[in-house]
Amino acid sequence: MSKLSATGMSETGRILEALLSGQFICQVSDEDGFHFLAEEVNRERIDSHLHVLNRRLASACEGELYFCAYRELGDNEHKVISQQFSEIAGSLLPLTEWLILSQEAQGQDSPISAGVALRLSELQTVVEDTPALREQLAKISQYKLFGSTSSQVDGQLKQVFKRLCEQGYLVRPNQEKQIYIATAKVDYIFEVISFIDEAEGLGLEQQAMDAIGQQEPLL
C-alpha cells in the first residue's frame, strides 16, 4: 500500500494530482514519485485511475520520464495536442541555443542532461568574460520563450533560468542557492529534436559532422 503524506493524501493521490496538473515526473523533479512509478503495480493503479478521464500514463526517454497522455484521440484532443506541438516546435530553437550556450560556458563537449547541476554564478562569470557568449545570451534571452527585457547579463540569465524552472526543465532544490538541476524534460527535448530530424529527414547529425569536419583541417 502507498504510504500517507503529511496532508493525509496517499502517494497514488499525490501523483495523480501532479500528472493531472500537467507535470512531468522524473528522478530529479520528484524522486519519491519516480520510484513509486518504477513499480509496475503502481503504474497500473495510476493508469486505471486515469482511464476514467480518457487519459493514460505515458513515459518517454526510456522510462526516465512520466507524464499524462490522452487515451483516445478525438477531434478536440487532436486540436489540443496539435497546439502543444506547435508550442514546443516554436521553443526548440531557443532551448537548443540555450543548451549550446550553457554547454560551452561550462567548457564541456557533452550537452546538459537530467541530473546535471548548473551554477548560475559560475555561468554568469564565464558569460560576462566572453563577448561571444554575452552576445549569444542577449539574443537567447529575447526570445518569446524567455522574454527578458534586461540589458545586463545578470538579469538576462536570471530571467532565462526562471522561465526554465517554470517550464519544468530545471529545478532549484534550495531556494537560497543559485544552483539548478536539469530534469529529464531536457532529455525529452532531445527526443523531440531527433523525432523531427527523422520525420523530416533533416540529417542534423551529418550536418554537424560536416561542419566540424570543415573546421578541423583549418586548425
Next chain:
Amino acid sequence: MNQHLQQAGLKLFKLLARHGESLMHAYVNGKLDESKLDSKQIDALLKAGVIWRPSADEGLHLSSNLRSLLEEALSDTRNRQIDSNVGSRLETIKTLAAHYKEALHIGDLAAADVYLSDLSEHSYSLTESLRHSSRVLWSRINNEFGYVPSLSAKIRENELAQQQVSELLNSLALLNFDTLSQIAGDIRELRRILVLNLSQAVYDCTQELAVVQTRLLTLLGRFRELRGKSRLLKGLQLFHAQHPDFSPKDPTQQIDVASLFNQAPALLSKASVDIHNSEHEHDLLLSLSQLKLQRHTKVSETNTEHAVSLEGAEEFALQEQKIKQDVENYLLGVIESAAGQTALEYYQEQHLEWDAEAWLYQVWGSYHALPEEQRDYFALDPIEDPHPIFSGNRIVRDLQVWLR
C-alpha cells in the same frame, strides 16, 4: 639475504630520495630537466637504470619500472598499463614446478625449498598483476575516462580498454587447470600454489572482467549517445541558420500519433470548500473573517453613493410619508378582506410607483414598527428562494401577510 644485495638496494633508495624532486618533475612533465642536474648525478641515475635516453637527440625519461611504481603508488588514473602477458609467466611457473619436482625426486631438499619459494613468488605476482589489471580498469571506468577532455577521446579510450579486456580474457583462457593439476600431481605444496591460489584468482578475475566489459559497453553507449545529442544540437542550430523559416510538419495530424507528442493538458483545478467538514472550521472561519472585511468596504461604498442621492431631504420625507400610507393601506386591506395577498401582488394590483425592493423593505419595516398589540393580529413571513451560487444563503422574493 645477500649482504651485497641489501647494500645495493639501500643505495638505490638513497639515490632516489636525493633526486626525488627532479624525478617527480620528470614523471609529471615526461622529461628530466637536465639543467638542474650535473653530469655526475645524471650518470649515477642512468647507471642505476632509473632513467634512460631513448636516442641521442632526445631528453632523459623515467624508466618504465619507476613510472609504473609511481602510477601504482599515486593511484594515477592515467595508468594505462595492463599486463596481459600471462602466457610467458605461466611457462615460467611450469618450468619452476618441474625443477621443484625433480629436486624433490632426487632428494635435494634445499634446492626444492628455493624453487618452491620462487614458485610462490611468481604465482603471487601473477595473481597480483591480474588483480591490478582489473583495478586499473575499474578506476578508469569510475572516473569515466575523465583524464581525457573530449567525448571522442573518451570513446577511443573506452575502445582501448575493451580491447585490453578481451586480451586479458584470452590470456586467462591459457590457464588450463587440467594441465596445472596434472603438473601439481599429488604434491600438496604444488597443488596449493598452482591449483588453489591460481584458480581462485583466475575465477575472480574472469568474473570481474565480465562486469567490467558490460560497464565499459554501457559507458561507451552513453558517450556515443551524448556525442549524438551534441551533434543534434549543433545540427539544429546550423539548420535553423540556413532555413530560418523552417517549421516542422505537425505529427499530431496523423492517425497514429507518436506517444511523445500525446500530452494531455492540465486538468485539475483547486478543490472547493466543504463547510460541513468540522476539521476545516478553523481555517474557514479565518478566511470568512477576511471575506467580511471585503463586504464592509463594499457596503460603505454604496452608502456614499446613496448619500449623494439623498440630497433632496424634504422631497424624500414627503415620499416616505406616502409610501408609509400605501403600506398601511395594504396591511389594512389584507386584514379587512381576510384574504392572503403578498406584498408584490398588492404592489402590482395598485400599480404603485415605488421601487419594488424599497416597497418590500417598507412593508417589512412598517410591520416591525407596529406596536406589539397590533402586530399580534397578523404575521408577516418572507417568501424565500435559495441563492443560486452561495449555498446556505436565501433571497427574500416576496412577503406574505397571514391573519392569526
